Every structure is written in structure tokens, then in C-alpha cells.
Amino acid sequence: MHVDLSRHLTPKDCHILRRTEGGSHHVVIIRVGSARPSNEFVIKIPVTGTEERWCDEHAYTMRCEALLMNYLRKYTSIPVPEVIAFQDRIDNPLGAPYILMRKAFGKSAYCLWLDAEGEDGQNADNPSEQMIRKRITFLKSLALYMAELQKLTFEKLGMLNFDNNVDKPVVAHYWETRGGIQIRQEPVASAREFFLSGLNARLPANTTPRNLSECQNNNGGIQDTRKGINKLQGVRRIMEIIYDSSCFDGKAPVSSEGNSFILRHPDLDLQNILVDDDNTITSILDWHGTITAPRCIGYVALPRFLTHDWFPHFTLSDPPYMSWTVDYYRRVYxxxxxxxxxxxxxxxxxxxxxxxAAAPSCQWCSDACSDVVNKVLLQLPALRLTDLNEFQERLGRGWKAAEEYLKVEIGILFESE
Incomplete structure (x- = not known):
């Protein structure tokens, strides 16, 4: 979908209103013609969009993103920015790949978690009654919109490719960045196969002393090489047990025509959700890198701002600053x-x-796997006072009784409601 902007506009027609820079994109907000909201547009340019860095992998991902947004606008009621045009090549009048969108209006949903501008989050767990009502209304509205994605189901895990038909995409490969390197991931029909492939690449079953360069950052410390290897093997075995859970088996309900995978927003966080003054959601942004996913982590999954405590390096210093009340909002959603x-x-x-699901693809795989394994084990009442490092090290040596115990208890823990 290429529009030669130079044929329709002159520099005098365009006024730059604002520029913003993120980790992945440079964004320019412009006004074309008279000062009316309908005349405001967004030009989104990837930071890799230079002659030295731009490649076919980047072009493919950007093309999929642009076409996905218009696909969602056509087949769901989710408020997604309207794509006017895009160009996935550098040789265009702008001199960079871009997506041109109609500007979405609203303010960041962060305003629903802080009572006053500039508040440091100290009272995020104890908001006013009015703020609680706003949050609940917002969460119910977000769930309603995300549930629209139940209309779209797929047979495999991968990225939607619209190159042959913009109305009937096929699930195709996608590109994953590991250590600054683009790795091509082919579509798969098994969620467990997908997760284990990541685990095998980053935390192999035949761990050797060379693999210990990652595990040096584990919280429990490594007393010696053999204990370190055993502990990693224990962590890996627990991850395998987790992936054997029923939630990851990909079985689809009858209503989905047997398709096991659904779309997942890659970063459903407060900064990517806009609301108006009545706290109505006006737009859901940033669909870059969207892939299909197992049902348990697809569109039904909790938004990122309600999951921080389950990920590595969680701290109350990060927004939305919640501690004991986060579970209440999880239940509402x-x-x-x-x-x-x-x-x-x-x-x-x-x-x-x-x-x-995310642990194997993290930069420090063993850190992330150890973090989630420790949190899972702490959910089991019988292990809450156990030295978890020692437990994992013994499991890695071949503790069959403990392994059988974990198969049962983790299976129960991971069962859906």
C-alpha cells in the first residue's frame, strides 16, 4: 500500500506538531492543511530504517504490522489506528520506510492509575473511590475489546502474512531477536514444541561448564561447577513439567473450528492504550511483532501492567506501582x-x-527460567519453607520422587479455572 506523498502534498501543506523517539521507532505527528483534528496524522519510522541497517527481515515484519492493523479494523471492533499508507523500502521520497496513520486521540491510560499528575505511585494501592471505579470501568472495556479477537483463530503459531490476500492471511515465519541477531522462526502447530525449541536453544539438556556463563547471575549463587550444572538441569526439568501442563496443550473449543492459536498483542501496556476524558478507550496502539499464540497467553491474557510481579526484576518503583491490590484487578479483568x-x-x-512462556526467549535465559521456577515453587504450600536452590540442585541430580510430586502439583497449579 504505497502512496507517493509528493504527488499530493507540498512542504507548505504539512506542519510538524511533535516528534517522539522510542526504543524501536521515531514518530512524527503532522497536520495537513487546516487546524482540525481530522487533519492530523502520524508517521512511524523504524529506528533501523537506514541504508546500513534495513533488511528484508525488517521489511517483512513492518509489512505484516501495517496490514494487520487494517485487517483488525475490518474484522473486529477494536479501535486500532487507521493505516493510510506504508512503504517497506528505503527508496521512496521520504528516504526511509514508514507507516502513515491517522492520528488516534486520547491520553495514556496511565492516568487511570495515578490520582494526580506527577504522583510517585506511593498510593497506587490505596486510590480514591472514584479512581477505583475508573479502573474497573477501564478494565471491563479493555476485556470487551480484546475478546473481539476470538473471531480470529489459526492452525499454527507464527506471524500473519498478508502478501497474497489481505483478507485471508496465512500463518508464516517471523523473526526473533536474540543477542542482536535476527533468527527466523518457522510456524509450528504445537505449543509445547515451540517452547521446548526455545529451551533447547538457550538452556540445553546436556548442560556443560561452558553453559555456566549464563547461570552465574542466578540469585542463589554457584558454589562449584557441578552444583551449578545440577541446578540448571533441575530448573530445566521443572520448565519441561510446566510445558506439559494442560494449559499449553493447545486444545481448541468447538466454537473455534478446531484452530488452536489466537492473536496476542505483543505489548498490551498502559502506554499503548489511549482513553478520552470519560475514560473510554479510544485506541489500542503498537501491534508491531504480533504473532499467534497458545490460547492461555493469547488475547485472553492479562495486560502487561497486571503481570509485572511474575517477571524478573520486578520492583515497586516501576509503574503501575501496585503490590497487594494487583490481584484484585486481575480478578476484575x-x-x-x-x-x-x-x-x-x-x-x-x-x-x-x-x-x-517468555522465559526461554529472554536475554538471560537461565535467570528468567530460575525466576519463574522459584515463583512457581513458592505457590506450592509444601515447598514454601524449602531451600529452593538445594531442591533444584537435587532434582537435577535425578530425584524421581520429587519429579513425580511436581508433575502432579504443577499440573494442578497450571489448570485453568
Whole structure:
């Protein structure tokens, strides 16, 4: 979808209103013609969009993103920015790849978690009654919109490719960045196969002393090489048990025509959700890198701001600053999702599911796997006073009784509601 802007506009027609820079994109907000909201547009340019860095992999991902947004606008009621045009090549009048969108209006949903501008989050767990009502209304509205994605189901895990038909995409490969290197991931029909492939690449079953360069950062420390290897093997075995859980088996309800995978927003966080003065959601942004996913971590999953405590390096210094009340809002969102779709049974526990699913692809794989394994084990009452490092090290040596215990208890823990 290429529009030669130079044929329709002159520099005098365009006024730059604002520029913003993120980790992945440079964004320019412009006004074309008279000062009316309908005349405002967004030009989104990837930071890799230079002659030295731009490659076919980047072009493919950007093309999929642009076409996905218009696909969602056509087949769901989700408020997604309208794509006017895009160009995935550098040789164009702008001199860079871009996506041109109609500007979405609203303010960041962060305003629903802080009572006053500039507040440091100290009272995020104790908001006013008015703020609680705003949050609940917002969460119910978000669940309603995300449940729209139940209309779209797929046979494999991968990225939607619209090159042959913009109305009938096929699930194709996608590109994953590991250590600054682009790695091509082919579509798969098994969620367990997908997770184990990541685990095998980053935390192999035949761990050797060379693999210990990653595990040096584990919280428990490594007393010697053999204990370190055993502990990693224990962590890996627990991850395998987690991936054997029923939530990851990909079985689809009858209503989905047997398709096991659904779309997942890659960064459903407060900064990517806009609301108006009435706290109505006006737009859901940043669909870059969207892939299909197992049902337990797809569109029904909790938004990122309700999952922080399940991921590594969680701190109360990061927004939305919540501690003891986060579970209350998880329940609000989960109950609302269950009202709209059968797969809402996965929502409440999806912070745990998402952490387990993401661990193998983290930069420090062993750190992330150890973090989620420790948090999972702490959910089991019988292990809460156990030295978890020692437990994992013994498991890695071949502790069959403990392994059988974990198969049962983790299986129960990971069951959907």
C-alpha cells in the first residue's frame, strides 16, 4: 500500500506538531492543511530504517504490522489506528520506510492509575473511590475489546502474512531477536514444541561448564561447577513439567473450528492504550511483532501492567506501582473476560503462563527460567519453607520422587479455572 506523498502534498501543506523517539521507532505527528483534528496524522519510522541497517527481515515484519492493523479494523471492533499508507523500502521520497496513520486521540491510560499528575505511585494501592471505579470501568472495556479477537483463530503459531490476500492471511515465519541477531522462526502447530525449541536453544539438556556463563547471575549463587550444572538441569526439568501442563496443550473449543492459536498483542501496556476524558478507550496502539499464540497467553491474557510481579526484576518503583491490590484487578479483568468468551478461563492465571512462556526467549535465559521456577515453587504450600536452590540442585541430580510430586502439583497449579 504505497502512496507517493509528493504527488499530493507540498512542504507548505504539512506542519510538524511533535516528534517522539522510542526504543524501536521515531514518530512524527503532522497536520495537513487546516487546524482540525481530522487533519492530523502520524508517521512511524523504524529506528533501523537506514541504508546500513534495513533488511528484508525488517521489511517483512513492518509489512505484516501495517496490514494487520487494517485487517483488525475490518474484522473486529477494536479501535486500532487507521493505516493510510506504508512503504517497506528505503527508496521512496521520504528516504526511509514508514507507516502513515491517522492520528488516534486520547491520553495514556496511565492516568487511570495515578490520582494526580506527577504522583510517585506511593498510593497506587490505596486510590480514591472514584479512581477505583475508573479502573474497573477501564478494565471491563479493555476485556470487551480484546475478546473481539476470538473471531480470529489459526492452525499454527507464527506471524500473519498478508502478501497474497489481505483478507485471508496465512500463518508464516517471523523473526526473533536474540543477542542482536535476527533468527527466523518457522510456524509450528504445537505449543509445547515451540517452547521446548526455545529451551533447547538457550538452556540445553546436556548442560556443560561452558553453559555456566549464563547461570552465574542466578540469585542463589554457584558454589562449584557441578552444583551449578545440577541446578540448571533441575530448573530445566521443572520448565519441561510446566510445558506439559494442560494449559499449553493447545486444545481448541468447538466454537473455534478446531484452530488452536489466537492473536496476542505483543505489548498490551498502559502506554499503548489511549482513553478520552470519560475514560473510554479510544485506541489500542503498537501491534508491531504480533504473532499467534497458545490460547492461555493469547488475547485472553492479562495486560502487561497486571503481570509485572511474575517477571524478573520486578520492583515497586516501576509503574503501575501496585503490590497487594494487583490481584484484585486481575480478578476484575478475568471475570469480565469470562463473560465474553470461553477462553476467559485462562485469564486469571495468565500472568504465570506468560512468564513461563517468555522465559526461554529472554536475554538471560537461565535467570528468567530460575525466576519463574522459584515463583512457581513458592505457590506450592509444601515447598514454601524449602531451600529452593538445594531442591533444584537435587532434582537435577535425578530425584524421581520429587519429579513425580511436581508433575502432579504443577499440573494442578497450571489448570485453568
Amino acid at each position: 478475568a471475570d469480565s473476560m469470562k463473560e465474553h468468551c470461553d477462553d476467559g478461563k485462562y485469564t486469571y492465571k495468565s500472568a504465570m503462563y506468560q512468564a513461563a
